[in-house]
Amino acid sequence: MNNQELQLNIxxxxKKLFxxxxxxxxxxxxxxxxxxxxxxAPLVSPMTAGVITYTTAGKEETIEVKGGVAEVNQNVVTICVS
Structure with a gap:
């Protein structure tokens, strides 16, 4: 991981989705x-139904979710979805 990337866990x-x-x-x-x-900056946010979009290796990917909670802390994004 370089200084322009962050770790994403969904x-x-x-199961683990990504x-x-x-x-x-x-x-x-x-x-x-x-x-x-x-x-x-660090944050914790509730989520609504919608689509999570992330970019990896220049390719955009999406995951549809019903809701959940997102946490951002020290270049790690952890998203717990329902």
């Missing part, structure tokens, strides 16, 4: 979409 109660280095993540927060990039 988990559900059943784990790897990404350059950006767009998360459906309850107040609207928000983006997370390397060196983002």
């Amino acid at each position: 988990i559900s109660p059943e 784990s790897g280095a990404v350059t950006s993540v767009v998360i459906p927060g309850i107040s609207g979409l928000f983006g997370v990039y390397a060196n983002h």
Whole structure:
């Protein structure tokens, strides 16, 4: 992982949906979409139903979710989805 990347972990109660280095993540927060990039300030946010979009190796991927909680801390984004 270089200084422009962050670690993204997306988990559900059943399984791990994604784990790897990404350059950006767009998360459906309850107040609207928000983006997370390397060196983002720490935060915890509830999520609404929507689509998580992340970019890895120049390729954009998406995961549809019903809601959950996102935590950002020291270049690690952990998203627990339902």
